Amino acid sequence: xxxxxxxxxxxxxxxxxxxxxxxxxxxxxxxxxxxxxxxxxxxxxxxxxxxxxxxxxxxxxxxxxxxxxxxxxxxxxxxxxxxxxxxxxxxxxxxxxxxxxxxxxxxxxxxxxxxxxxxxxxxxxxxxxxxxxxxxxxxxxxxxxxxxxxxxxxxxxxxxxxxxxxxxxxxxxxxxxxxxxxxxxxxxxxxxxxxxxxxxxxxxxxxxxxxxxxxxxxxxxxxxxxxxxxxxxxxxxxxxxxxxxxxxxxxxxxxxxxxxxxxxxxxxxxxxxxxxxxxxxxxxxxxxxxxxxxxxxxxxxxxxxxxxxxxxxxxxxxxxxxxxxxxxxxxxxxxxxxxxxxxxxxxxxxxxxxxxxxxxxxxxxxxxxxxxxxxxxxxxxxxxxxxxxxxxxxxxxxxxxxxxxxxxxxxxxxxxxxxxxxxxxxxxxxxxxxxxxxxxxxxxxxxxxxxxxxxxxxxxxxxxxxxxxxxxxxxxxxxxxxxxxxxxxxxxxxxxxxxxxxxxxxxxxxxxxxxxxxxxxxxxxxxxxxxxxx
Amino acid sequence: xxxxxxxxxxxxxxxxxxxxxxxxxxxxxxxxxxxxxxxxxxxxxxxxxxxxxxxxxxxxxxxxxxxxxxxxxxxxxxxxxxxxxxxxxxxxxxxxxxxxxxxxxxxxxxxxxxxxxxxxxxxxxxxxxxxxxxxxxxxxxxxxxxxxxxxxxxxxxxxxxxxxxxxxxxxxxxxxxxxxxxxxxxxxxxxxxxxxxxxxxxxxxxxxxxxxxxxxxxxxxxxxxxxxxxxxxxxxxxxxxxxxxxxxxxxxxxxxxxxxxxxxxxxxxxxxxxxxxxxxxxxxxxxxxxxxxxxxxxxxxxxxxxxxxxxxxxxxxxxxxxxxxxxxxxxxxxxxxxxxxxxxxxxxxxxxxxxxxxxxxxxxxxxxxxxxxxxxxxxxxxxxxxxxxxxxxxxxxxxxxxxxxxxxxxxxxxxxxxxxxxx
Numbered sequence: 001x002x003x004x005x006x007x008x009x010x011x012x013x014x015x016x017x018x019x020x021x022x023x024x025x026x027x028x029x030x031x032x033x034x035x036x037x038x039x040x041x042x043x044x045x046x047x048x049x050x051x052x053x054x055x056x057x058x059x060x061x062x063x064x065x066x067x068x069x070x071x072x073x074x075x076x077x078x079x080x081x082x083x084x085x086x087x088x089x090x091x092x093x094x095x096x097x098x099x100x101x102x103x104x105x106x107x108x109x110x111x112x113x114x115x116x117x118x119x120x121x122x123x124x125x126x127x128x129x130x131x132x133x134x135x136x137x138x139x140x141x142x143x144x145x146x147x148x149x150x151x152x153x154x155x156x157x158x159x160x161x162x163x164x165x166x167x168x169x170x171x172x173x174x175x176x177x178x179x180x181x182x183x184x185x186x187x188x189x190x191x192x193x194x195x196x197x198x199x200x201x202x203x204x205x206x207x208x209x210x211x212x213x214x215x216x217x218x219x220x221x222x223x224x225x226x227x228x229x230x231x232x233x234x235x236x237x238x239x240x241x242x243x244x245x246x247x248x249x250x251x252x253x254x255x256x257x258x259x260x261x262x263x264x265x266x267x268x269x270x271x272x273x274x275x276x277x278x279x280x281x282x283x284x285x286x287x288x289x290x291x292x293x294x295x296x297x298x299x300x301x302x303x304x305x306x307x308x309x310x311x312x313x314x315x316x317x318x319x320x321x322x323x324x325x326x327x328x329x330x331x332x333x334x335x336x337x338x339x340x341x342x343x344x345x346x347x348x349x350x351x352x353x354x355x356x357x358x359x360x361x362x363x364x365x366x367x368x369x370x371x372x373x374x375x376x377x378x379x380x381x382x383x384x385x386x387x388x389x390x391x392x393x394x395x396x397x398x399x400x401x402x403x404x405x406x407x408x409x410x411x412x413x414x415x416x417x418x419x420x421x422x423x424x425x426x427x428x429x430x431x432x433x434x435x436x437x438x439x440x441x442x443x444x445x446x447x448x449x450x451x452x453x454x455x456x457x458x459x460x461x462x463x464x465x466x467x468x469x470x471x472x473x474x475x476x477x478x479x480x481x482x483x484x485x486x487x488x489x490x491x492x493x494x495x496x497x498x499x500x501x502x503x504x505x506x507x508x509x510x511x512x513x514x515x516x517x518x519x520x521x522x523x524x525x526x527x528x529x530x531x532x533x534x
Numbered sequence: 535x536x537x538x539x540x541x542x543x544x545x546x547x548x549x550x551x552x553x554x555x556x557x558x559x560x561x562x563x564x565x566x567x568x569x570x571x572x573x574x575x576x577x578x579x580x581x582x583x584x585x586x587x588x589x590x591x592x593x594x595x596x597x598x599x600x601x602x603x604x605x606x607x608x609x610x611x612x613x614x615x616x617x618x619x620x621x622x623x624x625x626x627x628x629x630x631x632x633x634x635x636x637x638x639x640x641x642x643x644x645x646x647x648x649x650x651x652x653x654x655x656x657x658x659x660x661x662x663x664x665x666x667x668x669x670x671x672x673x674x675x676x677x678x679x680x681x682x683x684x685x686x687x688x689x690x691x692x693x694x695x696x697x698x699x700x701x702x703x704x705x706x707x708x709x710x711x712x713x714x715x716x717x718x719x720x721x722x723x724x725x726x727x728x729x730x731x732x733x734x735x736x737x738x739x740x741x742x743x744x745x746x747x748x749x750x751x752x753x754x755x756x757x758x759x760x761x762x763x764x765x766x767x768x769x770x771x772x773x774x775x776x777x778x779x780x781x782x783x784x785x786x787x788x789x790x791x792x793x794x795x796x797x798x799x800x801x802x803x804x805x806x807x808x809x810x811x812x813x814x815x816x817x818x819x820x821x822x823x824x825x826x827x828x829x830x831x832x833x834x835x836x837x838x839x840x841x842x843x844x845x846x847x848x849x850x851x852x853x854x855x856x857x858x859x860x861x862x863x864x865x866x867x868x869x870x871x872x873x874x875x876x877x878x879x880x881x882x883x884x885x886x887x888x889x890x891x892x893x894x895x896x897x898x899x900x901x902x903x904x905x906x907x908x909x910x911x912x913x914x915x916x917x918x919x920x921x922x923x924x925x926x927x928x929x930x931x932x933x934x935x936x937x938x939x940x941x942x943x944x945x946x947x948x949x950x951x952x953x954x955x956x957x
Contacts, residue, residue: 043725044879046920065919071725093916097885130909135892158878177720177878180703182888184878 002076007083019069019080020048030082031091031120033098033207034159035070038264039168043071045098045159047120049090054079066090091124100131101182102208103141103154111209113222117157137182145175146194148214148268149203153185156210162186162202169265172196186210197361201265204254215272216252229256229511230456231445233323233438234270235354236364238447240512241266243274243439243458250274250439250459258512261451267361269354274439277459281421283434284463299433299464303471306391306416306431307478313414314388316341320377321348321395322366324468325443325455327487329368329375330494331472332393338479341387343378349399350379362448367438371446374498374516389414392425394435394468418471420461433475434465441467442487442506446516453513454506539753539773540746541789543633551668553675556636562679564756565643566687572755577648581751584759587770589626590616590707590744591820591848593837596751600649600741602731609738613651614716615642617658617665617745618700618707621820622871624851626775627745629787631658631665634749635672641748642695643681644755649741652692657712660702669697704875708923709742711877722879723923746775766792770837778804780854781811793836800831800854811856815940819848821868822928824935845935861940862947865932866891866898872929883926886917890933897944900951907944911937 001012006019006026013022021037023030033045048069054060057077066087069080081087098117106112139153163175163186174192177184188194194202203213225244232239232253239262244251253274255266286302287294297305310316318336320329329344336344351363373379381400383390390412397405402424409415409428417429420437435441440461446452461467469487477483484490492504501516503509538545548555556562568577582597603611615638619627630638638656646654658666673695676682686693703721705711711721713735734740743751750772754762763771774792776799779785784805796818800806807813813828818835823846826833833843840847855864873887893910896902914930921927937944 041725043922044881046881049920068725071727090916090920094881094920097881097889097916100885100889131889132892132896137888157881158884180705180720180878181873181876182878182884184884 002074002078004074004076005079007081013074015074017074019050019072019074019078022074023050023069023080023082028082030069031116031124032070033116033157034161036161036164036205036264039161039164039205041071042160042164043068045157046094047091047098049087049094051081051084051087052078053081088124092127095120095125096127096130098157099125099129101137101154102157103136103152105155106209109152109155109209110212110217110222111155111206115209116207139185144214145188145211146199148200149194150212150214150217151186152210152212153187155208156186157208158184158186159207161205161207162211165202165205166194166196169201170196170198174199175202197267197269197357198265200268200271201255204264213252220246220251225251226458227254228456228458229454230439230458231367231447231453231513232266232270232273233367233445233455234267234273234365235362236322236367236369236448237262237360237362238367238445238449238451238453238513239266239270239360240453241270243456245439245458248459250277256511260512260515261447261449261453262360265360269361277437277439282437282462282465283419283421283432284465286434286464287426287429287432289430297431299466299471300474302431302433303474304478306418306433307475309414309430310335310339310389310391310416311479315386316389316391316414317384317387318344318391318393319347319383319395320344320372320393321398322346322350322364322369322372323348323438324368324372324394325438325445326368326371326375326452326494327443327469327490328393328472329372329377330490330497331469331476331484332391333375333377334481335391335472335476335479338476338481342384343376344372345380345384346372346377347380347383347395347397347400349381364448367447368445370448370450371444371452374446374500375494383408388412390416392417392419392423392429393472394419395425396423397425418468418475420465420468433471434463435468435471436461436465440465441469443469444491444506444509450516451513452500452503452509452516454509454511536791538789540637540749540775541629541634541787542637550634550636551672553636553672553679556634557679561636562640562676562681564752565640565647565681568644568647568755569687569689569691572647574648574650577644577755580755580759581648584750584754584762585768585771586747586750586754586762587837588744589746589750589774589849591621591846593770593847596743596747599731599743600645602729603649603741604732604739607739610653611649611651612735612738612740613642613646613649613654614709614712614735614740614742615654615656615745615748616707616709616712616742617656617662617669618712619662619745619849620659620704620707621822621849621851622868623779623817623853624777624820624849625779626777626787626850628662628665629775630745630749631662632668635668636676637749637752638669638745639672639676639682639695641750641752643686643693645741645743645748645751646693648751651741652694654693654695655716655735656695656697657706657716658697658699659706660700663699666697666699673697703877704871705877705923705925708925711923712742713740720877722877723925725922766794767834767836767838774835774850776803776835776850776852778852778854780852781808781856781858782806782854783808790835793834793839796826796831796833796835796852799835799852804852804854807854807856811858813854814857814859815855815861815864817845817853817855817932818850819846820851821853821871822924822931823848824931825939827939860898861936861943862894862898865936866894868932868936869894869929872925876925876929880921880923880926882917882920883929886913886926887929889913890917890929894933897947897951900947900954902944902948902951904948907937907941907948 032048056075240256240258710724715721782804873891914933917930
């Protein structure tokens with residue numbers, strides 16, 4: 001492996017990487033705009049200029065001209081300086097060039113606070129403007145270029161990250177640069193709109209405020225937002241995300257890099273999964289049937305009533321959707337064992353009208369089918385026959401015949417519903433336990449490719465709803481099973497029992513998770529036989 | 535009077551555009567000999583031996599460039615003739631294209647043979663509509679004679695030459711901009727490495743040579759490297775086309791030995807200054823190179839000598855300015871050109887070329903300040919060596935040299951502005 005020295009720090013780096021990455025490994029920052037590790041090298045912003053003092057051990061001579069770090073591949077014995085006066089002067093110059101025609105409308109720009117122009121100005125610029133204000137180049141502002149994307153051409157620094165993404169990643173080519181020189185502007189290709197399923201990634205890619213999300217525009221100052229690493233629950237792919245929130249409110253979801261799962265991207269549908277976390281459809285309290293009436297009860301009351309109903313009703317089926325977390329699924333399977341039912345059932349379709357696109361979008365719209373199957377759940381599209389009661393866990397019964405489903409539930413002696421939102425089953429329920437959504441309580445999922453990953457809790461559950469693992473743990477306890485006190489306790493138990501990798505706590509699993517099984521065939525997104533403890 | 539080689543058409547009474555006339559005067563015999571008798575390596579050796587340096591502006595040794603071609607790639611090699619002659623003050627290639635197109639084609643055939651190319655392109659600037667027609671007709675004639683096509687000289691070899699017209703952008707003359715444009719894209723110069731010899735047009739090994747360079751190749755092979763080397767300085771010899779424009783009595787293209795003195799070119803060949811006028815300044819190699827004062831023209835016009843004098847031979851487009859010239863206005867025009875032509879890809883050039891023009895315009899219009907002069911020099915400095923291609927340098931060099939050589943005129947412009955403001 002080549003040894004490279006950056007600002008006096010020598011590190012061993014992998015063959016073939018560029019100096020920007022090598023510097024990062026040496027703990028040195030090389031500022032850059034146009035370079036992105038997942039896109040081709042454009043080399044146009046000129047921000048990553050570096051001084052190569054020695055090309056390699058074989059050619060120890062310095063290069064006369066400054067080079068761009070993004071297009072310089074490391075060589076053994078390379079010596080690079082990124083902070084000497086020559087580089088600093090050139091970089092200050094580039095920053096000044098970038099800013100002369102920039103509107104500097106930070107006070108009304110949504111990018112403020114996460115803008116590379118602002119950051120690098122503070123780190124490397126800090127000079128007064130020498131440009132005559134009245135001579136600034138004016139271009140179009142606030143132009144909608146897609147359902148969720150707004151373009152401000154004045155703010156654009158023409159780094160072409162978005163253009164390259166749409167060319168190289170999605171292959172849809174909606175954006176292009178037109179005109180030339182300082183008239184150059186980012187523009188929609190004729191007759192196009194940036195409305196592909198991955199469109200909003202260009203908002204994340206944009207290092208400045210040129211491309212902003214129409215959903216997020218003017219909603220919050222980013223420095224007021226907190227974020228928690230999590231997993232997208234929109235389908236079985238399990239894209240790694242950061243959930244951005246403030247107090248009780250969610251604001252946006254952004255992809256988090258994980259080379260094993262989603263690279264740097266996520267789909268737009270996944271970004272929008274937070275939208276229905278707030279609203280009247282959420283369950284905020286437990287309910288119990290009292291005669292003909294359905295009354296609100298506190299959550300422990302709902303749990304205790306459910307336990308006694310399930311215990312006394314004969315044969316019980318447990319049905320769930322594939323959106324139970326591993327912890328919830330494990331507890332549910334323990335409950336099933338306790339009350340002596342057959343295997344728990346996954347009652348959600350593995351396919352949908354959305355087709356697998358071969359990259360991130362899965363036809364399976366549920367996040368944890370692989371995990372539940374590993375836990376011993378069976379797939380079915382109907383309730384088993386000959387049961388007297390049913391425990392319905394996070395089950396929306398999508399794809400199940402509504403009339404048949406209603407008729408079956410109506411005939412049950414006992415129906416216990418555990419969910420974070422109003423569902424069809426509630427109409428037939430004897431008790432309802434309100435639980436937190438996937439934005440509100442921690443847990444783990446197994447992606448369709450067998451990666452065990454941690455779901456982070458961002459905001460508190462509404463009203464009296466409790467974490468799902470907690471509700472099921474209490475139910476299990478009330479049925480005479482072990483009393484789990486924390487989500488990590490549950491996770492430790494299940495990971496040990498199922499031999500899921502080595503991590504025994506969420507923290508040990510880390511932000512990027514762990515692959516617990518060989519990846520299955522790409523067509524099949526449900527099997528996880530290798531991980532099944534059997 | 536020295537024998538003209540590149541501009542032989544001027545000494546002949548026949549129209550060399552007609553292939554029969556060209557053949558009659560000895561044309562295509564060298565190409566025929568090369569194709570049938572001379573190994574490609576031998577041609578490369580001859581060109582290296584001749585010390586031919588590229589006539590497009592950079593002066594890179596042509597033979598050496600050819601040896602950089604990636605080998606055994608399994609891909610075809612391409613030869614591109616850069617006929618996008620766009621540097622202001624430059625019109626030498628046009629003389630060859632419009633008057634002796636077969637000379638260029640023959641040079642290209644020999645070069646294509648040397649580098650193992652079966653499809654070559656002539657990328658000609660859009661404004662050269664007539665030149666493009668002349669070339670197309672010449673190619674058609676050569677095909678008809680069996681000199682080009684699928685059976686070159688009946689030897690079973692393939693070579694096609696295609697004419698591709700540009701659409702009027704200066705940047706298409708930059709070799710990787712040219713390649714992008716030829717591929718049908720915007721002419722955004724590519725980052726290097728990889729260089730065209732490794733990854734050029736259509737991703738294949740590619741050599742880009744200037745019109746005059748390729749014409750020289752014909753004569754080097756025909757008359758031998760020793761003949762070529764005997765003309766002018768050994769480190770960059772050969773017959774050279776100098777284009778003289780501006781305030782001279784007899785502007786035009788002149789074929790002279792490499793290294794002819796700038797004074798001789800202006801005073802003898804271009805007829806000297808207009809009646810009653812004194813020489814003030816000369817740009818020796820196209821508008822992008824540093825300007826020289828009247829007292830600096832006793833230099834040999836070859837690559838190394840002009841570089842030593844602080845400028846560049848460039849395209850040898852000599853722009854002569856007499857004492858009627860307002861240097862601030864002249865620089866404004868130059869800066870306008872580069873502002874207009876910047877492709878907009880790299881930050882320093884995209885933003886800097888416009889900024890330079892704005893400052894020079896302010897100075898020219900009597901709105902300039904002392905601070906503007908410092909700023910002008912400093913902005914230009916920030917554009918040197920910081921971009922993908924050298925258009926940025928091309929815009930910055932004139933600014934810095936005008937300020938350096940004619941600073942007093944710029945300071946006077948500032949004083950006039952201050953005076954006008956006070957009044």
